[in-house]
Amino acid sequence: MKYLIYTLLEIPLKIPPNQDIYHACSPTEAIWIANRDNSVVTFHDLIPILYPNPSKGGLINSIGEFVGSKYFKFACERAVNCKAIIAVSEQTAKDLVEHLGVDENRVNVVRQAIAGGLKPLKKEDDKYKIGTLSFLEPRKRIEILIKAFLEANMEDSELLIAGRGPQENKLKKISGNDERIKFLGFVPDADLCDFYNSLDVFVFPSLLEGYGLPIVEAMACGKPVITLADAVIPEDIKNRTFIVELSELTEVLKNRSYECDTRKNLEFAREHSLDKTIRGILQIYRTLLD
Secondary structure: OHHHHHHHHHHHHHOOOOOOOEEEOOHHHOOOOOOOOOEEEEEOOOHHHHOOOOOOOOHHHHHHHHHHHHHHHHHHHHHOOOOEEEEOOHHHHHHHHHHHOOOHHHEEEOOOOOOOOOOOOOOOOOOEEEEEEOOOOHHHOHHHHHHHHHHHOOOOEEEEEEEOOOOHHHHHHHHOOOOOEEEEEOOOHHHHHHHHHOOOEEEEOOOEOOOOHHHHHHHHOOOOEEEEOOOEOOHHHHOOOEEEOHHHHHHHHHHOOOOOOHHHHHHHHHHHOHHHHHHHHHHHHHHHHO
């Protein structure tokens, strides 16, 4: 609700006049600049439109998600009138064309940047470590990973869960105080490299992602990544992971039977540098100003 009030009431009062470029970082922030000749909007995904109630988090959450999806659709329908449109993935670009009727020639794909300094490092111990990083909410399905880890019942292993969110206490209960399961809380950018490099495999059980940056971050550290077959993740990201059915996850973790082309994935991750993202955006700005 606070964000809705911010986008509807506060943003129009804060927009400075006579700027060379107006760039909204999401469609909900583009409502008030959409018809300007020097406006740019970034679309990360259309999840609230395509999957309006993904979390199944109870009646209140469902109502909130329904209202939010309607407002998001309204914002998107205005935002596509911006002079320039940026999509963070090929999948989002396709969704804009298919579901909002945007001319494909108007959409510029500029990949998101990952945290700087991510690179492969030698793992410091022999303990088998499985890890994940995300906002702890129903859509991320961390409970699936916890249950698979417990069912695998592996000795000399750990499950590292990075991130915070409304499901944290529930997930700790599901973990049953198992000492092998560690909740790390928020991991700052400065510590991400150490976190990813402490793992043997990164598991991302999320149901829906507009991009899935943690997947790319793990790839940047040379780690194999597991995703679930039913997950809706951009194909150019998901197809680089080891995809498993939910029923297979326990055995895959137990037998370590996952394979990824970590070398090619490392090269792919390097395409997500901040410099490259900035260059892509600046080129769009120059086109508008010419």
